[in-house]
Amino acid sequence: MLHIKHIKAGDWLTLLLGALLTAFLAATLWQGGAADKAVIRSGGKVFREVPLSRDQLIAVPGPLGISQIAIHNRQARIAADPSPRQYCVRQGWLKQAGEIAVCLPNQVSIELGGRRRNYDSLNY
Secondary structure: OOOHHHOOHHHHHHHHHHHHHHHHHHHHHOOOOEEEEEEEEEOOEEEEEEEOOOOEEEEEEEOOEEEEEEEEOOEEEEEEOOOOOOHHHHOOOEOEOOOEEEEOOOOEEEEEEEOOOOOOOOOO
């Protein structure tokens, strides 16, 4: 069994440097780049691709009714949806490439695209 008193100063330095390197790599490599477009899907098919450079409100039809997609300040969100629990509306603004909001009951989704995508288990 290892006791704290057996750990030397060099060991603490190695642990500290390892932790700092891990934090640095996580902050730099797992961040998505800037998004430049939004891919809006309805019923699993691409409904429209729109640039994030222009503020707009887009009505997207789904089986339950119309979902409203808002684009503002190079960000996108599902502003309104007829789904009962409103999970996709509560998700808020999407800012980085690779971020997605999905309204399952209404089969509407929005995904931000760009040069670099955010890390997720699908990219692993």
